[in-house]
Each structure stands twice: as structure tokens, then as C-alpha cells.
Amino acid sequence: MATTSLLRLPLHRGGSGSIGEDRRQLCSNRPVFSDALWAALRRDALNSPLARFMKPTPVVAMASSRHWVPSASVPSAVGLIDDRFRNWGTARRILYGVRGARSGGRGRCCTGTSNVGHETGANRVKGEGGVEIKQGEEDELVVSSSALGKFWQGTEGGAVREAHDNGASSLGLQNVNDVEKDLDSAVFSPADRVAQGNPGGLRHSFEDGRISVPEEQVSQYADSNGVVHDSIETELQSPGSGGASPKDNRSDYKPQAKVEPVFLEVIPEDLVRIHPDLSDTVGLFDGQQPLRVVEQAQKEADVEPAKEWDWWPSGLQEDQIKIKPDVQGKYGREMAAAIQAVQLACMLSQRVQERLLRHEEKAGSKKDKSLITVADWGVQAVVSWVLTQSFQGEELSMVAEEDTKGLRGQSGVDMSQRVVNAVNECLCEASVVGIAPPKQPLGSYEVLKFINKGTALGGPTGRHWVLDPVDGTLGFVRGDQYAVALALVDDGEVVLGVLGCPNFPMRTAWLGYHHRYYRLAMQIAPPDPSLWHRGCVMTAQKGEGRAWMQPMIFNGETFNEFHAPREVSVSSVVDPADATFCEPVEKANSSHSFTAGLADTLGLRNEPLRVYSMAKYAAIARGDAEIFMKFAKAGYKEKIWDHAAGVLIVQEAGGVVTDAGGRPLDFSKGRFLEGLDRGIVACCGKSLHNKIIAAVDASYNSSTL
Numbered sequence: 001m002a003t004t005s006l007l008r009l010p011l012h013r014g015g016s017g018s019i020g021e022d023r024r025q026l027c028s029n030r031p032v033f034s035d036a037l038w039a040a041l042r043r044d045a046l047n048s049p050l051a052r053f054m055k056p057t058p059v060v061a062m063a064s065s066r067h068w069v070p071s072a073s074v075p076s077a078v079g080l081i082d083d084r085f086r087n088w089g090t091a092r093r094i095l096y097g098v099r100g101a102r103s104g105g106r107g108r109c110c111t112g113t114s115n116v117g118h119e120t121g122a123n124r125v126k127g128e129g130g131v132e133i134k135q136g137e138e139d140e141l142v143v144s145s146s147a148l149g150k151f152w153q154g155t156e157g158g159a160v161r162e163a164h165d166n167g168a169s170s171l172g173l174q175n176v177n178d179v180e181k182d183l184d185s186a187v188f189s190p191a192d193r194v195a196q197g198n199p200g201g202l203r204h205s206f207e208d209g210r211i212s213v214p215e216e217q218v219s220q221y222a223d224s225n226g227v228v229h230d231s232i233e234t235e236l237q238s239p240g241s242g243g244a245s246p247k248d249n250r251s252d253y254k255p256q257a258k259v260e261p262v263f264l265e266v267i268p269e270d271l272v273r274i275h276p277d278l279s280d281t282v283g284l285f286d287g288q289q290p291l292r293v294v295e296q297a298q299k300e301a302d303v304e305p306a307k308e309w310d311w312w313p314s315g316l317q318e319d320q321i322k323i324k325p326d327v328q329g330k331y332g333r334e335m336a337a338a339i340q341a342v343q344l345a346c347m348l349s350q351r352v353q354e355r356l357l358r359h360e361e362k363a364g365s366k367k368d369k370s371l372i373t374v375a376d377w378g379v380q381a382v383v384s385w386v387l388t389q390s391f392q393g394e395e396l397s398m399v400a401e402e403d404t405k406g407l408r409g410q411s412g413v414d415m416s417q418r419v420v421n422a423v424n425e426c427l428c429e430a431s432v433v434g435i436a437p438p439k440q441p442l443g444s445y446e447v448l449k450f451i452n453k454g455t456a457l458g459g460p461t462g463r464h465w466v467l468d469p470v471d472g473t474l475g476f477v478r479g480d481q482y483a484v485a486l487a488l489v490d491d492g493e494v495v496l497g498v499l500g501c502p503n504f505p506m507r508t509a510w511l512g513y514h515h516r517y518y519r520l521a522m523q524i525a526p527p528d529p530s531l532w533h534r535g536c537v538m539t540a541q542k543g544e545g546r547a548w549m550q551p552m553i554f555n556g557e558t559f560n561e562f563h564a565p566r567e568v569s570v571s572s573v574v575d576p577a578d579a580t581f582c583e584p585v586e587k588a589n590s591s592h593s594f595t596a597g598l599a600d601t602l603g604l605r606n607e608p609l610r611v612y613s614m615a616k617y618a619a620i621a622r623g624d625a626e627i628f629m630k631f632a633k634a635g636y637k638e639k640i641w642d643h644a645a646g647v648l649i650v651q652e653a654g655g656v657v658t659d660a661g662g663r664p665l666d667f668s669k670g671r672f673l674e675g676l677d678r679g680i681v682a683c684c685g686k687s688l689h690n691k692i693i694a695a696v697d698a699s700y701n702s703s704t705l
């Protein structure tokens with residue numbers, strides 16, 4: 001049995017690509033960079049057995065479009081690059097697995113993308129991408145492979161073909177003739193060449209920019225790797241069955257006993273630091289157990305294991321963690337998990353905010369020009385991870401603000417790396433909220449997977465978690481108020497709300513100030529730790545008629561009695577003259593002039609409290625202010641995650657929240673608050689609320705909204 005080895009080659013970062021969601025696309029979206037690879041091979045792999053199997057191709061050709069790089073058959077391997085694939089984004093990780101020597105098992109020329117993937121089980125490819133590789137940066141290619149001939153080739157048509165030394169399959173090439181044509185000019189392996197009566201041209205040198213292998217090595221290969229050679233011959237003896245659907249053939253498919261799996265993994269160097277759990281990335285091969293590829297490859301090859309995370313907590317078992325939020329009620333279990341998720345995620349957001357303020361971190365922008373930071377993605381990943389952990393075996397539907405688009409493509413490389421690091425840095429401390437950290441740091445693939453769980457559409461039936469990972473991003477970036485808002489919608493109704501407000505101080509007096517002043521003041525006169533100077537988490541369950549507040553976990557604390565929730569309730573003010581109203585800081589998000597007109601009509605004398613984020617709902621719920629109004633420009637569609645948690649908390653604390661027509665907000669229509677009448681009005685009580693709704697009706701038509 002030939003050994004599997006893991007070869008790490010320095011790889012010049014030079015392109016980008018994304019791994020398609022469809023596994024069958026994966027191969028053709030796989031960017032490896034030939035020119036860099038070529039250089040790497042020259043430098044590092046010339047003396048390895050790999051050199052024997054390289055196609056004698058001029059360097060110039062290697063750097064352009066058609067070239068081969070053998071990936072297996074040898075205890076080292078490589079991948080392929082085609083310049084045109086450079087725009088396809090980069091795999092943050094490419095993992096390639098093959099079990100069995102044949103691809104579809106039908107001779108040399110099998111066509112069609114279905115040759116790769118789950119249908120035959122011959123090639124199982126799975127993955128997810130999104131990290132770009134930056135031009136000019138050094139990267140590392142990690143390849144593990146074993147004794148099966150396998151090659152990659154870019155073709156003129158823009159397709160990528162995989163070819164096995166015992167046969168070939170094409171990806172994206174529909175025409176058998178095309179494949180044949182390409183195969184004619186291709187070298188599969190020395191053994192293949194021998195079989196074709198064309199063993200010449202393989203000389204072990206780099207003369208004229210060629211890498212070539214002497215014939216002796218070819219036969220040597222055949223002798224010492226009889227397994228592979230045998231399988232090649234077997235295949236070559238029964239050609240011509242190509243063209244049949246791999247699916248049709250599935251029941252006939254039998255992996256060849258002597259052939260080892262081949263795995264090709266490409267991990268950018270910085271991501272190698274985060275050694276991922278690859279088990280679910282590889283998938284099943286014909287019903288067999290998933291293979292832990294890298295582990296296996298490392299074991300077989302006896303190579304240095306992936307870098308250890310020396311700071312990762314070890315030996316921590318879930319049952320050793322005693323501190324957990326104790327929540328009663330119909331949704332007690334969900335509430336406990338939601339509190340854990342929000343408390344933990346706020347640790348991440350707080351770190352990121354500090355870094356932003358120290359300029360160690362910077363914000364990016366989304367397509368719609370709104371800001372986004374590591375924290376938006378990081379919090380979403382952490383919350384998604386906690387919920388997944390807490391409800392294992394149950395389907396998780398999550399409607400969340402972020403997707404992973406911004407983590408893909410050229411511009412996403414750096415950000416995605418920072419997100420992965422921030423997530424692991426946070427999960428490492430999961431035990432402070434009573435959850436065992438993952439056994440090892442999450443890989444980028446998993447982090448993206450957790451973020452992507454937030455793409456659910458919601459709707460009138462079933463349970464949907466609703467998350468705004470960082471509400472009030474502008475406030476967040478400015479070092480001011482923001483909220484991590486998580487709610488549960490059950491059959492269209494919000495039944496649970498958790499609002500993490502890391503900068504929302506216990507002292508109401510500070511609320512109206514820019515957080516910067518608050519921080520300054522804290523430096524001058526450090527607060528008594530029993531005062532919740534550092535933020536709070538507000539919670540409520542539907543129907544309880546009560547809302548709660550607990551201090552935010554801070555600086556490595558764990559849950560303790562001090563974190564026990566305390567009940568909060570809305571203000572009892574009924575006279576508008578004594579009432580204070582909150583509104584967004586940004587005029588763009590709500591018309592200040594319209595609310596000023598309303599305030600005037602109603603006789604509201606206090607200055608408005610302008611606060612970023614859903615912290616405004618928190619302020620109403622705990623009686624810091626009496627009214628929250630938001631009147632966005634006509635045409636703006638409010639999102640459910642911007643309100644779900646806050647609305648429930650205010651209602652359960654005794655307040656009233658409706659649209660400007662006096663109707664309840666409808667969380668059952670998907671990701672948007674469909675049918676919202678003009679704006680949103682949250683109030684501490686019914687009488688004040690009625691007055692506001694009447695005032696809106698009186699002045700709306702004359703407004704400029």
C-alpha cells in the first residue's frame with residue numbers, strides 16, 4: 001500500500017475563486033496557482049517522487065492555461081491552476097476526496113459533471129469557500145494524497161478536468177470528443193504512458209523549462225506501486241463504458257479494494273493555523289464513514305501535525321460546567337440558550353469594539369454602503385454555534401441580518417480570517433456562560449457554515465430564531481450604543497426576546513451621553529462594581545407579563561448570583577409634559593423633524609434621547625424613557641431583526657408597541673415587517689400611546705416623510 005503524505009508547499013497567492021455551493025461545481029471552482037505552484041515544485045518537490053509524474057510542459061504553458069499537475073499516484077501531490085480561474089475566488093479550503101480508482105468506472109473518457117460528487121461516490125467533493133488569496137502574499141498549499149493517480153487539468157474551454165490514471169472524467173466538458181482530444185495530448189502518469197506505448201519524454205530534469213522524468217523511474221514506479229499500476233491496467237482493459245450515467249451505475253459501483261483514498265486539500269497558510277475539523281467536509285464515500293482526512297493523512301505520512309492551539313482549553317467537559325442560566329417558563333430552555341448565546345457573543349462584540357476604537361480593527365462596508373465589522377459576522381457565528389450546540393438534533397431556522405457574501409472574493413480574505421479568529425477567541429471562553437467550548441477551534445469552513453445558517457426566510461409557521469448580530473452598527477463603530485438582539489418567533493409570534501446592550505449602563509443618567517463621555521467619566525471615577533456600569537442583557541418571554549435585566553458578563557467572569565436577573569418595568573409617566581421620547585441618532589433612519597412636530601403637538605417638553613440601536617427599546621422597558629418613535633423614509637422596509645426582541649421586552653415590561661396606525665407589528669411575513677403603517681411607536685402605557693397615534697394621524701399628511 002502506498003503511503004499518504006502531506007506536503008506543504010509555499011504557494012504564491014495570486015487569485016481568487018469561490019467554491020460553489022454545489023459540490024459538483026467545486027472542482028471547477030478550484031483555484032490553485034500554477035505559476036506559484038510550479039515555482040514551489042521546482043524548489044521543493046523536484047526530488048520527490050512527484051517529479052516523476054509531472055507533465056513535461058514548458059513553463060510558459062504552465063503559467064498560461066493548459067497544464068497538468070498530478071495530484072496523486074505519488075506520496076505527494078498538487079493541484080491545478082488556470083489563469084482564468086483566478087477570478088473565481090479562492091477556496092479557503094479545498095478538500096478533495098476520492099475513493100476507488102475509477103471515476104464512474106467506465107474507462108478513460110467519462111464526461112459530465114456528475115462524475116464528481118455524490119452520485120457515484122467515486123469522487124466525493126464537498127466544501128465551501130469564500131476566502132480570497134491576496135495577490136503577492138505568501139500562502140501555503142497543503143496537499144495530502146495517496147496512491148491513486150489523479151490529475152487536474154485546465155482546458156481551453158475554461159473547464160477543469162480531472163483525470164485518473166486509471167481512467168478519466170471531465171468536469172464541465174460535455175463532449176466526449178473534446179475529452180478525447182485533450183487526453184491525446186495529456187500525460188496521465190508514467191504507468192499510463194507505458195500503457196499507451198508512449199513512455200518517452202519523461203526525463204527528470206528541468207531542461208528547457210521542462211520537468212521530466214527518466215524512463216527508469218517510470219518502471220520503478222510501476223514496480224514499487226503495483227497497486228496503482230494494477231488498477232490502471234484493469235481499467236485500461238475495460239474501456240469504453242464511458243457515457244453511462246454514473247447514477248445508473250451506482251449500484252454496480254464497488255470501490256477497488258487496493259486503492260487508497262486521495263485527498264487534496266488546499267488551505268491558505270493563515271488558515272492552516274486554524275486546523276479545522278474536516279470530518280463533515282469530506283462526506284461519505286459510498287455509504288462508508290466520513291474520513292478524517294487530514295488526520296488520516298498525517299497518521300499515514302507521519303508528518304508533523306497541524307499546529308496546535310496551545311491556548312485552546314483542554315479537558316473541559318460539559319458536565320463540569322455548573323453555571324448555567326436558570327430560566328423557567330414555556331420557553332425556558334430556549335431562553336437559557338439565548339442568554340448564553342447573547343452573553344457570549346457580547347464578549348466578542350466588546351472585544352471588537354475596543355479594537356476598533358484602538359484602530360486595531362477597521363470596519364468594512366456592504367453593498368448598500370452600510371457598515372459591517374468583524375463583530376457582525378462573528379456574533380452571528382457565535383450565536384448560531386451556541387444555538388446549534390444547545391438544540392442538537394433539532395432543526396435550526398435562523399433569520400439573521402448577515403450573509404457571507406462579504407467574506408468571499410478578493411476583498412473578503414482578510415476579513416474572513418479576522419472573523420474566524422474572533423469567533424475562536426470567543427468560543428474558547430464559552431465555559432463562562434456554561435457551555436463547553438468546541439473540542440478544537442472552528443475552521444473557516446465551519447464558521448461560514450454557522451453564519452450561513454442565518455439565511456432562513458422566517459414566515460408564519462414553525463420556529464425561527466431572529467438575530468441582529470450588531471444592531472446599530474454605526475453606534476458600534478463609533479464606540480457608542482449597540483445591541484445584540486435575539487428573538488424566537490413561534491408560528492409568527494415573538495415568544496422570546498434577549499437584548500444584549502454591552503454599553504447600556506445601569507445609570508440612566510448616562511444614557512443620553514455619547515458613550516465616549518461615559519467611558520471618560522468611568523476612568524476618572526471608577527464605578528462601584530455592584531453598579532452595572534458595563535452593560536446589561538434584557539430578557540422577556542411572551543405572556544409572562546414581566547421583563548428582566550441582568551448584568552453583562554465581563555472580563556472572564558462566569559455566571560454567578562450577581563448575574564441573577566432583576567425585574568424591570570416601564571415608566572408610569574402618563575403626562576406628556578413629563579415624558580421623554582427616544583429616537584434614532586441618524587436622521588436618515590427616522591425623520592427628526594417629523595417627531596419634533598409630534599413632540600410639539602403632544603406637549604413633550606424634554607429633549608429627545610437619541611440613542612443608537614435597539615437599546616432604545618431597552619430604555620423604554622426599564623423606564624429610562626417613555627416613548628420610542630421611528631419614522632423611516634417612505635419606501636424603507638423595516639426588518640424583523642431590528643425590532644423582534646425589543647418589541648417583546650417592552651410589551652412584557654408593560655409597554656405598548658404598534659405601528660403608527662395602532663396595529664401590532666407583524667413578524668409572520670418573513671424577513672420584513674410587511675404591511676407596516678408609516679412608522680413604529682413604542683410607549684410605556686396605553687394612554688400616552690393613544691395620544692401619539694392620534695397626533696401622528698393629525699400631522700402625517702402634512703409631513704414630508
Ligand SMILES: Nc1ncnc2c1ncn2[C@@H]1O[C@H](COP(=O)(O)O)[C@@H](OP(=O)(O)O)[C@H]1O
Binds near residue numbers: 468588611
Ligand atoms: N434608511 C433607513 N431607514 C430606517 N432604518 C434604517 C435605514 N437604514 C438602516 N436602518 C436600520 O436602522 C438600524 C439602526 O437603528 P438606529 O438608527 O436606531 O441605530 C439599522 O440596523 P443595523 O445597524 O443593524 O444595520 C438598520 O436596520
Ligand SMILES: [Mg+2]
Binds near residue numbers: 468470471641642
Ligand atoms: Mg439592525
